[in-house]
Structures are given as structure tokens and as C-alpha cells.
Amino acid sequence: MSTSAVNNALALLSPQTATTGTSSFASTLQASVNRALEIASLPMQLLQADQSTISGKTNELSTLGGLFNSLQTSLQAISGSGSSTSQATVGNQSVLSAAVSGSPLAGTYTVDVLNPGSTSSAMSNSATPVTDPTTQNISSSNAFTLTVGTATFHIAPSTNSLNALAAAINSSGAPAQAVVINLGTPEAPNYQLGIQSTALGSVALQLNDGTNNLLGTPTAGADASYTVDGQPSGGITSDASTVTIAPGLNVTLQAAGTTSVTVSSSLSSVSSQLSAFVTAYNAAFTELQKNVGTSGGALVGDGAVLTMQQALQQMINYHGSSGSITSLAQLGVQFTQQGTLTFDQTAMAGLSQTQISDALTFLGDTNTGGFLQYANNALNSVTDPISGSLATETLSLQNQNQQDQTKITNDQAQLTLMQTNLNQQMAQANALISQLQNQNTFLQGLFQYTTSNNPNAPSAG
Amino acid sequence: MPHPQADLPHDDLARELRAAVLGSDHAKAARVSEQYTVALGRQWALMSETERATSGIPKQAVELLTWAREVTIMHHAMAAQHLSAIEKANRYLTARANYLRTAAI
Numbered sequence: 001m002s003t004s005a006v007n008n009a010l011a012l013l014s015p016q017t018a019t020t021g022t023s024s025f026a027s028t029l030q031a032s033v034n035r036a037l038e039i040a041s042l043p044m045q046l047l048q049a050d051q052s053t054i055s056g057k058t059n060e061l062s063t064l065g066g067l068f069n070s071l072q073t074s075l076q077a078i079s080g081s082g083s084s085t086s087q088a089t090v091g092n093q094s095v096l097s098a099a100v101s102g103s104p105l106a107g108t109y110t111v112d113v114l115n116p117g118s119t120s121s122a123m124s125n126s127a128t129p130v131t132d133p134t135t136q137n138i139s140s141s142n143a144f145t146l147t148v149g150t151a152t153f154h155i156a157p158s159t160n161s162l163n164a165l166a167a168a169i170n171s172s173g174a175p176a177q178a179v180v181i182n183l184g185t186p187e188a189p190n191y192q193l194g195i196q197s198t199a200l201g202s203v204a205l206q207l208n209d210g211t212n213n214l215l216g217t218p219t220a221g222a223d224a225s226y227t228v229d230g231q232p233s234g235g236i237t238s239d240a241s242t243v244t245i246a247p248g249l250n251v252t253l254q255a256a257g258t259t260s261v262t263v264s265s266s267l268s269s270v271s272s273q274l275s276a277f278v279t280a281y282n283a284a285f286t287e288l289q290k291n292v293g294t295s296g297g298a299l300v301g302d303g304a305v306l307t308m309q310q311a312l313q314q315m316i317n318y319h320g321s322s323g324s325i326t327s328l329a330q331l332g333v334q335f336t337q338q339g340t341l342t343f344d345q346t347a348m349a350g351l352s353q354t355q356i357s358d359a360l361t362f363l364g365d366t367n368t369g370g371f372l373q374y375a376n377n378a379l380n381s382v383t384d385p386i387s388g389s390l391a392t393e394t395l396s397l398q399n400q401n402q403q404d405q406t407k408i409t410n411d412q413a414q415l416t417l418m419q420t421n422l423n424q425q426m427a428q429a430n431a432l433i434s435q436l437q438n439q440n441t442f443l444q445g446l447f448q449y450t451t452s453n454n455p456n457a458p459s460a461g
Numbered sequence: 462m463p464h465p466q467a468d469l470p471h472d473d474l475a476r477e478l479r480a481a482v483l484g485s486d487h488a489k490a491a492r493v494s495e496q497y498t499v500a501l502g503r504q505w506a507l508m509s510e511t512e513r514a515t516s517g518i519p520k521q522a523v524e525l526l527t528w529a530r531e532v533t534i535m536h537h538a539m540a541a542q543h544l545s546a547i548e549k550a551n552r553y554l555t556a557r558a559n560y561l562r563t564a565a566i
Binding site: 405408409412418423436443444 | 485487488490491494495498501502505518519522523526527529530533534536537540541543544547548550551554555557558561562
């Protein structure tokens, strides 16, 4: 058969295997695979978004938790400042100074200092002058016995020098103070050891080196004596300068004379604590506002925010039921238009003693009542480690975290299965590609002898 | 149902092969292409010289096997791409799982 005959015959035949080429099919299949991958990745994208949300919420909860804890701490500080709401004013400060500890009764005390008292002292009387106290001593001994009153103390200097001896005495616990004094001139120094009793009055002082007494005759001191409101007539004797003249009221006697000591209520310490409270409140409020409305905070729409807002409003709106002070506004704490607080310290300065007393009653204590307890309880609804909104919300996030982890585990199992299937498919595809190549070669060989004269035969190559 | 062995017309096997290739059923495609080749060889052996000279079978057969091979290569490439995406997703999930386990919540 001629080549043209074969060509003519073939032209009459419709193709048995119509292939349209691979390009258009490939693009369609590629689009399909891409779409499938996009759909498959959607859950992971959601999971990622979910995780970002959890992280953001966790961070914001942590921030708010810190701020609310600070706010609660500031409340407790106001509560703790209640013990220092009294102050003492001294009429003549050269006679004595006064200090309040606790809650002394308000009133005026007249203190007459008959004798501010003095301490006993003694000086060493070494015949051989010490010209260098860092290397020389008043005795060659390395062990001494110090007598103060009726008590004795063993003294063992670290080195054999006057300075070391004085230091050893001061660290021995003896109620005495040792000093090194130059009784000579700069050109001819003569260092001696001086010892002074801590207590007022006549106190025996002696230092013995095992053989000799090293101190000269001591100068005897005198006890302090004073009367309070003229009583007792002979005065009260004390071997200490600081004496307690009323519960919670101590005075330090400084010079003979008479002075008044007035104890009155004061809100100065409360004032500074209230200022700190307002600062802490504003910090918490401002942070909370970042999570309200369209502000875009991580906790927008979260129920915990509402609980925290309510807690803040609740405690600020507290009203006392008795006395002349029934609201924070009367103490200078006011709302701004933005919802934050301001504090006017001058508001407290103008309060009378009765109003100060009422203010302290209004404030109360975090444990027993008043504003502080009310506010503390309101904040507990936020900060309580078990039932507080912060703890509850954190637990909720933890649960969500756990659920996400479970979902990830499941997704990973599914992905592993897909990987296995794909690997299997690829192995089968590899085998098929090789097989088809071999079959093609085989068939081309089979058909080869017709190549030259059959137009339907495959082209070479 | 009778099994489609070599006694089936090779045209049917060709259609069956195309379907298997398009469906990425590589195992079936391998089996059918084997049957197709055997059937074609048998039919070719039965044909006269004249029939062979004018037959469209050679061109159709080579076109079919070439097409099947190209599509399978493409499927293999796409499976590799898919596998790469899955491995990436798996790595992502592993990282997320580690984060969640260590997250200070």
C-alpha cells in the first residue's frame, strides 16, 4: 500500500482517542487543587485568629489584674493608715519632742521637765600616752572586763589597739558607748578611752584588763524627772530620755521647762493614701475604657469588662448612713466628665475635729465596715482568685486553649493521614508514569514497520 | 459482571484508562493500560497488512499513552505541591500546639 493510500484511509477515520492537550486541563485542575487547599486551610486560619484573640485577651486580663490589685492595695493602705490619724503638737519644742504611736486620746497635756537627766561617764587614765590609736593601746592585754552598773561584759578586741578596744566595747551589747579622745595637743597627742553609759543616772563604769582598772573615777549622771499636768508633785523619775506620758504618746525630754503637748485627729496620712487610691482608680478605669465600645481592645464585648466596670462604679457611689461625712466627694474625691476621679487635698484641710472623726467613721476599715470594706468587697468580685471575674475569665480562656489544643491534635491526625495518602498516590503515579513510558515504547516498536507508509502511525521521537 | 479482560474492545479500555487517569486512580490506570496494551497487541496481530497500513490505531494508541503519561506527571506534581502545603500546615500546627502548652494563661 502506498503512503497516500494510507493517508486517505486514515483521513476518513475519526480519531479514537481525542486528546485536547494538557494545558487547559492543567489550569482547571490547578485551580481546583488551589481551591481545595484554600478551603482546607480555612480552619487553620480561624484557629490562628482564635489564638491571637486568646493571647490578646490573656495579656489584657493580666494588665487589668495588676491594676485592680494595685487599686485594692491602695484601699488597704488607707485602712492601714488609720492608726496614724493622730498628731501631736508641742508648745515649746526646746523642752521636749513628741511622737504618736497608736491612737492616743485627743487632748492637751502639760509637761514640766524638772530635770532632763544626764548619763554617767568615765575616762581612762593611762600613764603612758597613746600617740597612735591604730597601733597602740592603753593596755597590753588582749582580754578586758567592762562593768556597767551591775552587769559585766567580756571584751576581746580584734587587735591590740585603742581603736579596736573601743570598737569591741561598742559591739559587745553593753549599755555604754566608747569613744577615743585626744587629750593632748596635735604636736603631742595623748589618746584616751572615754566611756558613757546609755542610761541616765548614776551608773558604775569600769574597765579591767585582768590586772588593773583602766578607768578613772566616773562622773555620775542624774535621772530625768518630770510631771504631767502637775502630777505627781515630786515628779516622775526615769533613767531614759524618752518616756510614755499617755498610751500612744511618747515624749523625749530635752531641757528643763514646761510645755504643752496637744494631741488631735489628723487626716494628713489618709489624704496621701486617698491620693494614691485616686491614681490607682484612674489607671484601672483608663485601661478598662480601652475595652469598651469601638475602642478595639482585646476584651471588647467580654462580660468580665462589665463586671469590672460595675465594681468601680459600685465602690465610688458608696454613701455612708450616719455622721456629717457620707460621701467621698466631701473628702475631695470628685468625678470628671470622662469618668476618672480627681482629688482636692484642701477639702480635708478644712474639716473640723468632729468632721475628721466622722470622716474616719465613713472610711472605716476593709475588715469591719465603712467605705473601705464596701469598696474592698466590690473589688473582690473582680480580684478574688476563685470567684473573681478575672479568675473566671482566665479559666474560660484556659478551657478555650485546651479545646484548641484538642482541635490541633485532631487536625494533625487528619493531616498525617492526608500525607500518607498523598505519598501513596505519588508512588503509584511514579510507577504509572514509568509503565506508560515503557508501553509507549513497546507499541511504537510494534507499529514501527508501518511508520514509513502509514499517516496514522506515530511520528518518530 | 464480566471482568474487562483483553477480549474487550480496546476502545472501551481506552475510555476506561482516560477515566482512571483523570480520576487520579493510578493503580487502576496502571492495570487498564496493561490490558489496553495487551488487547491492542492482540488486535494488531489479527490485522492484515492492508489493515495495518491504513489503521488509525498506532496514532491513537501513542496519543493516548502520551496523554495519560503527561496528565499523570501533572497529577504527581500537584500531589507534591499539596503534600508540601500539608507539611507546612503540620509544622504550623506543631508550633501552635507548643505555644499553647507553654502559654502562661
